[in-house]
Amino acid sequence: MITYEYPFNERIRTLLRLEDLFDKTSHFLQHDGAQEHHVALVTLFEILEVAGRADLKMDLIQELERQRQTLLAFRNNPEISEEALSGALYEIEQASAALLAMTGKMGQYLRENDWLMGIKSRAAIPGGVCEFDLPSYHYWLHQSSDARRNAILGWLKPLLPLRDGLAIVLRLLRASGRPEHQLAKNGTFQMMLGGSTAQMVRVSVRLGDPCIPEISANKYALNIRFTSPDGDLRPRPCDREVAFDMTFCNL
Template sequence: MNNIIFEHPLNERMRTWLRIEFLLNQLYLNRHFQQANALLFFHLLSELLEIIERNDIKGDLLKELEAQKQKLLSWIELDGVNKELLNEMIEKYDLYLTQFDSNLRLGQVLKDDRFITAIRQRLMIPGGCCSFDLPLFHLWLNQPQEVRNIQVDKWLQNFALLDELLKTCLQFIRQLGEFHSFICTNNFFQETNGEVNLIRIRVALDKNTYPQVSGHMSRYSIRFLPLHTGDFTNNDAIEFELACC
């Protein structure tokens, strides 16, 4: 049976990280674009820079890396653990902390790039990146594909460490949550929990239902809604799995 996993953050920090993860994935997926779909990449790049400008991403990630490292250290003396693997992970975290702490302001090189800045300033104007508005952009788009690809790869290299660290942090957080089965009636489920950063909801894809989540770290509710009106009624029982991370 095919399943779909929905993730919902329960605090602002996790909400920001998931958005950055989404944008980075989309950027790398669309990094080698054609002239006709170039604006998608620059919209994504501009949104990522906007999030980085408005949040203390570096400070929050450093705190999380240190907290996860301390958890690994606390597990090292437990019976039955793979101490060699844990030591390798701790060394990797030490390296991350050193590299990221010495890193300059995230995305600063791209924020100072005149070419990118010119495009970002026009993106909010409908049709603002037309050839007569941005002749420089029009010229760049007509450069050979390989030339543009090299430039884009150079830009994205500025996010390489952020991408690696964020993947490591989120993987650690996700793995802390174990899925448990539940059945809800009236399409509604409510839970009171401890300090939870992220909930993951796994549902059969053929159910054509999606969760609408509200709440915070200690108390939240889930309402299941149909993709199409009339797919199910409020009396239908919905089976799902929930992981609290």
């Protein structure tokens, strides 16, 4: 199955964007090439921009505390594994403590690094990080892969509590719903939600089925229009019945 996630509010949208950026940074850091490390660094700059919301850290701390209180209610429940419950509570408490230990504006230490900010500003220009624009960066890219990787990890490390906290929140969010099988007749599906409290919907389509869901939703209505890519991957209306799984998620 291939799953498409559609957030219903800006808060979840921000967490999904950060999750994607942290995953990309981790992926490119596993490689040794200078070009991969350049992409990892540019992606770190994107994390800095998305994480700049002043209330993001407190949002995560409050949500983790809410989930901790919910889990505490399951103490001494014979149907719940005490070991699994203790492990989940410990993970949440560790993530909350790490977030609380973050001081100052998110990523301020990066903004105070003039060398990095010079690269960031040039990276926003197409082709703006050539060696004649940034000779010192060109020199850095020719250092050993371990030296580059360790430098990026050092710049990334203070932001990792953010990654760990949002990973827990998104994992709990995704696990909160149950998938239901649905059919889109003539490639369209509509549902009235009546003021639903759902924060995200997940639509899963069989991987071999060339149908792409275009989703628009709010707490009152959900609309899905399936399209099929042509030879140039341009979407065209899908006018046949499409089977899919749909999951509403809410913390």
